[in-house]
Every structure is written in C-alpha cells, then in structure tokens.
Amino acid sequence: MAADAPDYSRVPRWSSRAIPEARGDIRTEPDGRRVAVRYPGWSTTDYGKFRTYAYDDWRPEPTVSRAIAPAGITGDPTKGRALFLNRQKGPCTGCHLVPGDDVWPAGSVGPDLSTIGDRKLPDAYLYQQLWDPRVVFPLTVMPPWGLQGIFTPEELVHLVAYLQTLHGPATPEKDPNRNPFTRARPVGFGDNLDPTNNPGVVRAEDAEALWKERGPAGKACADCHAGGAATAMRGVATKYPRHLPAWGRVMAIEDFLSVHAPPTTGRTLAVESADNVSLTMLVKMASNGLPVAVDTSSPEARAALARGRVSFGRRVGERNHACADCHAVDQGANKFLGGRFLADASGGLTRHFPTWRTSVNDAWDLRRRFQWCMTPLGMNMLAADAVEYAELELYLAQFDNGKPMSVPGIRH
C-alpha cells in the first residue's frame, strides 16, 4: 500500500488535560527569563528557538551551511579530547568510538574514529563535517554542531586537532565491553509479569482499589463495567490508540481516561498523573497475551497514521534529529548510543507500556517516555496528551499489530 500524503487541515485543536509537569508549559520568571515547566531533575531550558513536533510549527529545518575554520587559532588536541568527551556538549562519544580507557560508554551509531588521523583528511574537510555534515552527507544523522551553536568555531578547531592525532594501529581492547562493536547486548530483566521481579505489577494492582472506589460524582469504574477490571476490560486495550469519533482525534487509553473519568466518576485522572498511569496499566493488563489489533483502515485512522509517520521522520530541535535517526533499522536502531542499546521501532516498542523503569523506580507511560526522549535533543516538549504524540504513538503501535500485549514491561 502506498503511503498516504499527510493532511494537516483537519487536525482537531486540543486543550491539555495533563498534569502541570507534563503540559510543556513555559513560565516567565520575574527577571524575564523563560523556563520550561518539567519534572524535577529534568532540564528547564526553554528551547523555543527550535522547531518541535507541533503540527502548526512550520519553521523549516536549519539551512545547510558551509563554513571555514577561523584564522589565527591553533588547535589544541588536549582541549579537543576533553570537548569530545564532554557530556554537556555532544558528547561525541555517544556515537563515536575513540581510544582511551576513560572513554565510557562509547556508542556505535557513527563510524569508529579510532584511526581517523590515518586517513589524512584535510583540516578544512573535518571542520566542515563538524560544522554541518549535511554539505557532504545530506541524509546524515549527525547534528550540525557548529551551525546550531553547540560548539563554538574555536572549539571545533580543537576537535579537528584532536581527531588528526588519532593514528593506528588500534590497541587491543582490555575490556570487550568498552568497544560498542563487540559489546554484549543487554539481556533485559526477566519475566515482566512476575510481581517478585517487576515492581510495576504491584503498582498496577494498586489500581484495583481505584477501580472500585467511588469518585466525587458518586460512581466507580466498577459500577458500570461489571465483573472486575480483568473481565470487563478484556481485549479493550488491544484496539488503542484508536480514532474516537466523539472526540475527533486519536486517543490512547491514557488520553481516554482523562476525558472519560470526569463526566462519569468525577475524578480528573489527568494524563501522566500516578492514578492515570496505574489505571491504564490495570486496563491494559486485562488484555495481556492478546494480540495488538490497532485499526489503521478507517479514513480518519489512515490520515492520522500518515501524519504520525511523517512525525517519525521529522527533524526537530537544536540537534536537528528525527526519531528515525535512532530507531530506524537502516540508521541508529540496534546500535549503541553511549551505553544504551537503541530499539528498532519496526519491531514494535509500545506493547509493554506503561513500563517500569528501574533507573527511576517508577512506571512511565509512552508519552512520558516520548517527552524524556525529546528534551535532551533540544526542543520543547508538547503536552502529554497532544494530538501529535497520539498519532506518533499510533504509527509506532501498528508495528505491534499481531504481537501479544505484555503490560507492565520492565526496562532500565
């Protein structure tokens, strides 16, 4: 089936029903500084200058730019190496391997640069590659570091000087895990449905109480959906995200709870609130083992899918990255980004969400995962229940069609 062209003329407007941390709001401080409202521990930088996933953000990608190194600066390889490893900058090691036991963890998305100096490439060429590699490689996944102002011209000169010092032969590895090309792949955390193994299951069972508890309007979920969540909700979640004509948009379970709970139970169940995530898990667990069956055939679903597919490949943010850079097989997928093994979107990434994250000791729904992915790439996140995210989720979920649901998952 040929892919549909995206049509942005009939996307509904949506006012967010998410918790304050998840709305993508920007606040102006008394001193005029603009800060982003995000979760504690997340960056509060306002990246308003850079384009986002919003459908009404028509700003173009940064224009491809040629540059020559500033005259009068001598590159210092020591400074260059420090910049290469600096986690506040790239870090370049997220994608490229270079020698040194302190290079940990290096990634394998980009080429191994351990012996790049042997190629005798001109300094001007390397400088251009760092400034904006799209001049030579139009489809590269590497950000235009200089053009976007992440490295200054002087810093780029130091980086070039460092790269020119890297000569072979490569020293044998002491630890095969240092090298992302020989590193063992992560094995996961075992059975995600075993409560003695996944704290997410215990968390989801807490929602049984929410299911039965009457809200301010005097009704509980259990009053209308008889027979307990496991029976009443059996198979429901396999069809989500889906286009709901009543709301004129694609919704996942999380979005639907935020509009369905207030008129029935009187509860808010804001998107990304703890109660919303717990209830979503409870509803989804009722479909565990059943194959995902997301509908992409209705005209509305097809239109949403087309927009979601375009979002997946849309270049956004300070770093000019797209989802596809890391999660498409011919690009970053199945390679290491630093120590993180990048998952392949076409293998299906959504059927275990909301998932328990061992690194934060909390259950995250897919939207929070989206927002976490997007913030470090230098763009302002959208509201958790934005139509853009729902349609991107639809695009990802259809890769899971036919595969058994398994909620909650467990991941690092």
Place this chain on the structure above:
Amino acid sequence: MSDIGKVRLRLPSTIKAGDVVQVRCLIIHPMERIERDKAGKVIDKKYNYITKVVVSYLGKTVSTFDTTQSVSENPYFAFTLKATDPGMVTVTFLDTLGGKYEGTAQIAFG
C-alpha cells in the same frame, strides 16, 4: 497501596527431586520508617515493620530470618531450599503490630 500482607511466592517452573531451588517471595508491607522530630529525636510510637520471616517445608520450620535495618517497603526475599520431597513451602512474615502474613507454594516433581 495494595492490601498489606499480600504474599507472593515463586518457585522454578520445573523441579526435580533433590534440586536446590531458589524460592522468591514478595510481601506488600509499608515497612514504616522511623520518624524523627525537628530536633532529631526519634518520635516515640510503635512502628510497623517486619521483624521475622519463618520458612517451613513439609510442615517443619526449616529456617527463620530476622530482619535488620535497610529492608525496603514491599520487601523481596530470596533463598535456596533443597527440594527433597513433594510438599508445601510456607513463608510467614511477622510484623511489630502483631500481623502474621502467610504465603504458600507447592513443590511438585515433574
């Protein structure tokens, strides 16, 4: 929180006679932390935490564990057991408020 005292017990899916098996158990329990006032003095009250875990197998107590500091909320315990005969493994948790919570699992050879 789920109901206090819900115990989950897990055994390997296949066990042969004489195997040393890992028994894993999880109990839902708040394991209340000791609170201090602003001056740093411990607030005097009866705290609710698990103090003792008793394992019995084939009707006999085979082991008892006393908990110390740093046992988390909803604690998870794992231990090994030699499966000599088919029968019941029972793990009992005792807390400071007199609560007694039990989980059982059947060892069957196959």
